[in-house]
Amino acid sequence: MTALVEVKGLDKAFGGVHAVEGVSFAVEAGQVYSVIGPNGAGKTTLFNLITGLYIPTKGEIRLNGESTARLEPNQLAERGMCRTFQQMQICMNMTAIENVMLGRHLQLKSNLFTTLFRLPSLRRDEESAHRRAAELMEYVGCGQYVGAEASAMSYGALKRLEIARALAAEPKVILLDEPAAGLNATETAALEDLIRKIADQGITVMLVEHDMKLVMGISDRLLVLDHGRVLAEGTPEEIRQNPDVIAAYLGG
Amino acid sequence: MMNRFMQSRLRGLIVLALILIILPAFLANSFHYELVTQMAILAATVVGLNLLVGYAGQISLGHAGFFGLGAYFSGIATGTYGWPSVPALLVGAILVAIIAWVVGRPILRLKGHYLSMATLAVGFIIAIILNNERDFTGGPDGMPVPALEVFGWELSAFGQYSLFGLTIEGFQAWYIFASVVLLVAVWFALNLIESPIGRALRSVHGSEVAASVVGVNTAKYKSLVFVISAIYASLMGGLYAHFQGFITPAVASFEFSILFITMVVLGGMGSTFGVILGAVVLKLLPQVLADFQELETVMFGLILMLTMIFMPKGLLPTLTAIVSRRMRKKAGGEA
Numbered sequence: 001m002t003a004l005v006e007v008k009g010l011d012k013a014f015g016g017v018h019a020v021e022g023v024s025f026a027v028e029a030g031q032v033y034s035v036i037g038p039n040g041a042g043k044t045t046l047f048n049l050i051t052g053l054y055i056p057t058k059g060e061i062r063l064n065g066e067s068t069a070r071l072e073p074n075q076l077a078e079r080g081m082c083r084t085f086q087q088m089q090i091c092m093n094m095t096a097i098e099n100v101m102l103g104r105h106l107q108l109k110s111n112l113f114t115t116l117f118r119l120p121s122l123r124r125d126e127e128s129a130h131r132r133a134a135e136l137m138e139y140v141g142c143g144q145y146v147g148a149e150a151s152a153m154s155y156g157a158l159k160r161l162e163i164a165r166a167l168a169a170e171p172k173v174i175l176l177d178e179p180a181a182g183l184n185a186t187e188t189a190a191l192e193d194l195i196r197k198i199a200d201q202g203i204t205v206m207l208v209e210h211d212m213k214l215v216m217g218i219s220d221r222l223l224v225l226d227h228g229r230v231l232a233e234g235t236p237e238e239i240r241q242n243p244d245v246i247a248a249y250l251g252g
Numbered sequence: 253m254m255n256r257f258m259q260s261r262l263r264g265l266i267v268l269a270l271i272l273i274i275l276p277a278f279l280a281n282s283f284h285y286e287l288v289t290q291m292a293i294l295a296a297t298v299v300g301l302n303l304l305v306g307y308a309g310q311i312s313l314g315h316a317g318f319f320g321l322g323a324y325f326s327g328i329a330t331g332t333y334g335w336p337s338v339p340a341l342l343v344g345a346i347l348v349a350i351i352a353w354v355v356g357r358p359i360l361r362l363k364g365h366y367l368s369m370a371t372l373a374v375g376f377i378i379a380i381i382l383n384n385e386r387d388f389t390g391g392p393d394g395m396p397v398p399a400l401e402v403f404g405w406e407l408s409a410f411g412q413y414s415l416f417g418l419t420i421e422g423f424q425a426w427y428i429f430a431s432v433v434l435l436v437a438v439w440f441a442l443n444l445i446e447s448p449i450g451r452a453l454r455s456v457h458g459s460e461v462a463a464s465v466v467g468v469n470t471a472k473y474k475s476l477v478f479v480i481s482a483i484y485a486s487l488m489g490g491l492y493a494h495f496q497g498f499i500t501p502a503v504a505s506f507e508f509s510i511l512f513i514t515m516v517v518l519g520g521m522g523s524t525f526g527v528i529l530g531a532v533v534l535k536l537l538p539q540v541l542a543d544f545q546e547l548e549t550v551m552f553g554l555i556l557m558l559t560m561i562f563m564p565k566g567l568l569p570t571l572t573a574i575v576s577r578r579m580r581k582k583a584g585g586e587a
Contacts, residue, residue, distance in 0.1 A: 051465060077467035089465075091458025093522065094451070101448075102455050106467040108448040115450075118443040126447070162462075169466045 002065055004029040004173055004204050005050065010059035012045055012228075019045040021228040023059070027206060027221075029172070032199050034207040034215045037225035038248070043208040044086055046225070047177050050206075051083050052076045064172070078106060080172030084162040084179060086208070096145045096153055099161055100133035101126075103168025136164040140194055156187050163194065173204040180211045192218055216240070224248070261442055264525050268438060272431040276424070285423040286409070287535065292430035293492050295531035296437035298515045299524055300484020303441060305513070306522035307450065308477045309457030310360060311368050314375025315485050315512050320382055320504020321348050322486030323493035327397040328388055330494075337401045341490040345483045352482035353475055360474040375509050382501040394500030397493040400429075409495065426495060433491065434528075437484065441524050444480070453477050454522075507549060514552050518559050520566025529568050 003026035012020040020042040027033040035043045048054040050061055052073040061068045063079055071079075082103075091099050108129055114122045134146050140160040145153050153161065159179060166174050176195070180188045192214055199205050199218070209215045215222065216236045224231040224245050232242045239245055272292075279285055297319060304310050325344030329335040335343075359370035382389050389395060399408035407429060411422035420428075444450050452473045455463035460470050493499045502508065511534060519530020534555075538548055563570040 053461065053465075072469070073461070073464040074467045074469045077465055083465050085461070089459040089462035091455045091462060093458045094454055098451055098454075102451050102463065102468070103466045105448060105452060105463075110448045112449070115447040116440045116443055118447070122447060129448075165462070165466060 006062040008060045011057045013057045018228050031220040032205045034219040035223045041225040042228040082166040082169045082171035083175035086177040090150050092151045096148045096150050097133050100164045100168050101129050103165035104129040140164040175206040177208045282423045285427050289426050289430045291535045292434040293488050295528040296434045297488040298527045299441045300481040302516050302527045304477050304481040305516050308453040312371040314371040316504050316508035317375035317378030318482040318485035319489035322489030323499050323503045326490035327493045330398050345486045348486035349479050352479045356475045356478035379504040400494035514556050520569040523569050526566050526568030
């Protein structure tokens with residue numbers, strides 16, 4: 001079985017600082033794969049490299065066997081990769097549901113002609129996109145905001161909205177960058193259920209997260225980064241018993 | 253849900269149409285008609301510019317350049333080469349679209365001040381060319397433009413027409429024509445905004461990175477809206493030239509670009525009906541302040557500054573917010 005996401009010898013230097021150095025790992029389809037590590041370990045940089053926001057200094061990333069070098073984020077989205085952000089990226093100039101409908105962008109075939117004259121085919125597409133977006137908002141648990149402006153939503157709801165938007169793109173793999181940051185215990189528990197639901201649909205989930213309980217509970221495999229390098233890789237059980245990880249986390 | 257949305261979308265257009273129908277009752281003479289016809293043409297231009305500035309969040313300080321190119325292309329094609337007006341307008345718009353696309357591709361990579369400077373430069377270059385190519389454009393002295401001719405039917409501000417048995421003056425015919433043009437321009441703009449394309453455009457403003465990770469080719473959409481707004485400017489420039497009957501390079505000048513931007517900012521960025529109000533106010537203002545003519549540019553600058561500080565959302569969105577707050581309070585009081 002070939003890996004869905006494969007990273008080989010990945011390097012990213014900002015000036016003289018190596019944010020990510022010699023990182024290799026593979027994520028198989030259907031897994032929940034988490035990246036953990038202390039602040040500044042290079043987790044978000046790694047996500048930005050995988051999703052095409054940064055260009056690697058060295059190394060290779062493959063999505064479904066295809067090298068993603070020189071592919072823009074939107075081209076990666078076309079190939080089934082979507083993500084959320086640690087610093088939430090919500091279009092505050094739009095309504096909540098429009099943000100999710102934006103996620104349907106690639107599924108909506110429209111041209112300037114049907115748009116300018118608002119032909120029935122476009123209206124039908126829009127109505128079905130609207131319906132699907134409402135379903136997804138319900139699915140992630142912010143259904144009560146279907147009629148709201150994005151700017152009127154709470155922090156926790158916006159985090160869910162971002163996930164709904166990513167799901168709207170019907171991704172094969174979804175990358176969640178610290179989805180539990182800033183959430184309380186109840187919200188985190190609900191998030192755990194949501195991630196499980198997403199994984200059960202067959203969508204591969206990559207996760208950057210600080211909440212150890214959450215990560216250990218739902219991950220199939222983990223990658224531990226420290227100072228941009230791989231400290232350990234394995235199942236939650238292996239990671240828990242890894243002496244290097246224990247040393248790094250307990251400051252040994 | 254969707255249905256209610258649709259209705260509210262077209263409600264504005266219907267109100268605008270009613271205003272345009274009722275307005276002649278308040279127009280006393282040909283000068284008034286001339287003024288509102290100019291308003292309608294400029295309003296349609298800024299409705300297009302607003303797609304770029306208000307919705308996609310990109311700036312253009314050189315839009316008068318495209319307006320001027322459209323005006324001169326129509327003027328030269330019909331005046332010097334005897335083309336009919338409609339092909340002249342359309343070919344002019346296509347040429348401007350190509351120029352906007354070629355120029356837009358590289359400069360829309362820039363953001364903020366850098367994009368402002370680049371578009372400013374584009375406007376300046378066009379204005380300089382129109383000033384210098386005397387053989388074609390008549391240089392700074394300008395050039396006459398023949399009357400608009402629509403399928404063999406000449407529309408002149410000085411003509412006389414009969415419509416449904418009524419005799420109407422040329423300037424009234426122009427008013428009707430410009431009103432229809434404005435309504436169509438607004439209808440297209442509204443359709444564009446409430447569509448997947450419009451959503452992609454607004455997301456470029458809201459969060460470019462969010463747009464790109466869900467598959468929006470942001471560079472493509474920025475170029476697209478730049479081209480669309482340039483086409484609006486070119487077509488309206490061409491109509492303006494025909495209506496005025498005489499154009500000078502002032503139509504492509506920096507002052508004109510600033511006037512357009514001021515209309516958008518004052519009326520309300522991202523509000524199609526707001527920018528129409530902006531165009532009306534800024535076209536009326538020089539009439540009201542006729543005694544301060546030399547200070548016109550200063551006035552525009554001051555308006556721009558005060559709007560930015562006190563009504564960053566613009567005139568119409570601010571007014572509607574106040575009205576709806578009042579109404580809610582009233583409803584709350586009664587309940």
